[in-house]
Amino acid sequence: MTPVLLSLSALLAASAWAAPAAGAAPQADRPTAVPSGWEAVDGTELPGIAQHTDARQAPLAAGDGVSTTAEEPDLLAVQSVRNGKYVATEKTYPAPNTGVLRARSAEYAGSWEGFALEWDETTGTVALKSLANDRYVAVEKNFTGSAQNVLRARSTSVGGWERFYLYYHEELGRWAFQSTLNGLFVTMENSYSGSLQYALRARSATISGSWEEFKLYGLGA
Numbered sequence: 001m002t003p004v005l006l007s008l009s010a011l012l013a014a015s016a017w018a019a020p021a022a023g024a025a026p027q028a029d030r031p032t033a034v035p036s037g038w039e040a041v042d043g044t045e046l047p048g049i050a051q052h053t054d055a056r057q058a059p060l061a062a063g064d065g066v067s068t069t070a071e072e073p074d075l076l077a078v079q080s081v082r083n084g085k086y087v088a089t090e091k092t093y094p095a096p097n098t099g100v101l102r103a104r105s106a107e108y109a110g111s112w113e114g115f116a117l118e119w120d121e122t123t124g125t126v127a128l129k130s131l132a133n134d135r136y137v138a139v140e141k142n143f144t145g146s147a148q149n150v151l152r153a154r155s156t157s158v159g160g161w162e163r164f165y166l167y168y169h170e171e172l173g174r175w176a177f178q179s180t181l182n183g184l185f186v187t188m189e190n191s192y193s194g195s196l197q198y199a200l201r202a203r204s205a206t207i208s209g210s211w212e213e214f215k216l217y218g219l220g221a
Contacts (some may be wrong), residue, residue: 033183033206034167038176041126041166043119073116073129074218077108080188081174081213085198086113089132089153093195096143099135099153101200103188114219118158125163125180129153136162139179139202146192149182151200167207174213177202185212 034040078087080103089112090100105113114131128137130153137153138161155162164186165178177186179202187204188211189196204212 033185035207037171038167038169038207040124041168043121043124073118075131076115076117076219077113077217078115079103079215079217080190080198080210081215082188082190082210083198087115087200087214088112089130091130091133091153097147097150097152097195099130099133100196101130101137101151101153102196103198103200108217108219120158120163123163123180124165126166126177127158127162127164138162139181141181146189146196147199147201149179149184149202150196151186151202169213172213173215175216176207176212176214186214187211188214 079085080087083103085103086105086108087101087103088105090102091098091112093100108114111131115137116129116131118127118129119125120127129135130137133153135153136155136158137151138155140147140150140152141161143150160181163180165180167176167178168174169176178184179186182202184202185204185207186200186202189199189201190211192199207213
């Protein structure tokens with residue numbers, strides 16, 4: 001599989017997929033924790049995973065073609081806005097942190113930074129499945145201390161622990177994930193040190209800025 005950075009303008013011209021229209025989710029339906037400008041992504045309007053950037057990392061720029069075929073599930077890479085790093089699955093970490101997600105890679109280098117996005121129409125949520133270990137990402141609500149609510153790719157099936165609401169900000173071209181388990185938004189822990197530096201945790205009550213914001217890149221076949 002060759003990763004391809006999807007240009008937003010090219011995607012909209014070549015594909016039936018499009019970014020959510022402004023106002024896709026009525027203002028009255030937006031939770032109080034969701035700031036203005038952020039819209040819940042509906043399955044019927046689930047956008048192609050794309051983000052235009054002038055500073056493309058080499059692995060993501062391999063090839064200029066755009067696939068017009070929507071894959072089920074959609075394959076993507078996740079980049080933290082806070083530190084500009086790609087999210088990786090730490091599958092070699094010892095227990096209990098095996099499979100922890102961290103925004104620590106300078107570029108997409110392979111399956112460690114790859115995820116499959118699966119939409120569930122019944123719940124209106126998405127699940128992320130790591131390509132590194134073929135496990136679904138769960139929120140570790142029962143962990144304690146600095147690891148509480150950390151994201152780990154460790155589940156073989158999807159339940160409340162593995163489901164997220166997906167939000168999109170059209171003007172910013174950024175995305176946010178809200179855990180259905182605890183109602184909190186996924187945050188990149190930029191100020192952590194040690195093995196959990198840059199770990200992803202579902203711990204923010206609102207989308208306050210770059211800590212909770214991500215860019216999504218499609219991986220072409």
